[in-house]
Amino acid sequence: MKSVIFSFIFLMCTTGLSFSQKYIDKTGHIWFYSHTPVEDIEAHNRQTTSILDTKTGELIFQVLIKSFEFQRSLMEEHFNENYMESDKFPKASFKGQIINIASIDLTKNGTYSVDVEGDLTIHGVTKKISTKGTLEVKDGKIAGKSKFEVIPQDFGIQIPDLVKDKFAKQMDVTVEMNYELMQ
């Protein structure tokens, strides 16, 4: 009898473990867009790495600054050398939480609205942000989308007066991920 109980507990523990579901995407897409009458600036990063824990709602993103691709190589150079100082700060990251995770069931197909809160680190400066997004669950895969604004000045990114007209005050950042269950 004792051994039956023991194996039952053991089974509970192991299935409990397998319920801790982590999803990953290593080729996610983040891009930002700035519009002014003088110039439109747009850059894409398709090597965004993110891990989503569907049980706890924990959410982590990491991008390499040098992986952002611009249409013009001169812009890319200025972005890396003058503004982001990517040799000094090669990564940007987000570490946070889906705060309404308890009210949604990500094991079922469907589209869910999520509220996300956490720490965004860019250019070595960390700030709390909150944003909304959607998670679309379809046959074991999860597509995540979100849009938010980033003000470069908040992160200690100085834009000289001479070129100020070319940059919008806020950058529109869009995130599109396609998560798969972590093996």
Place this chain on the structure above:
Amino acid sequence: MNKLLKYILIILVAVIVVGLAAGIYLYNKPHKNIERSKADFKMPASQLYNEFSNNENTANQKYLDKTIEVIGIVADKSFNDKGEITLVLRAPSDMSGVSCTIDPRFTEKAKLTEKGKQVKIKGTCTGILLDVVLIHCVIEE
């Protein structure tokens, strides 16, 4: 006197033209052509990964923005939302390695590569996340 003025004018115009041309050239400067640029480093994918995982700062200083040629076994092949192929070269396990986003001109060639095959890839190093990342990659063989 008139002659002098003429010379000054000609020089001035020449300076402006050269300046404008240089400006336009810089503004439209093409992206680095990986295919034609010589590799700064050549090594097995596992060595590159190990150097980054042992000391990220040192590896960043050594490899960021550099053209690197790596040899390794394909552990994973995936498409991103633009239809570009990313090949992950295993080093040391299937979980982590060197992630190479293939330049669209080499998509057809990348489609032919299969998991378990050895490939030689050249690309620009942008750092390490879970994998070491190379972008604008071309497949050498």
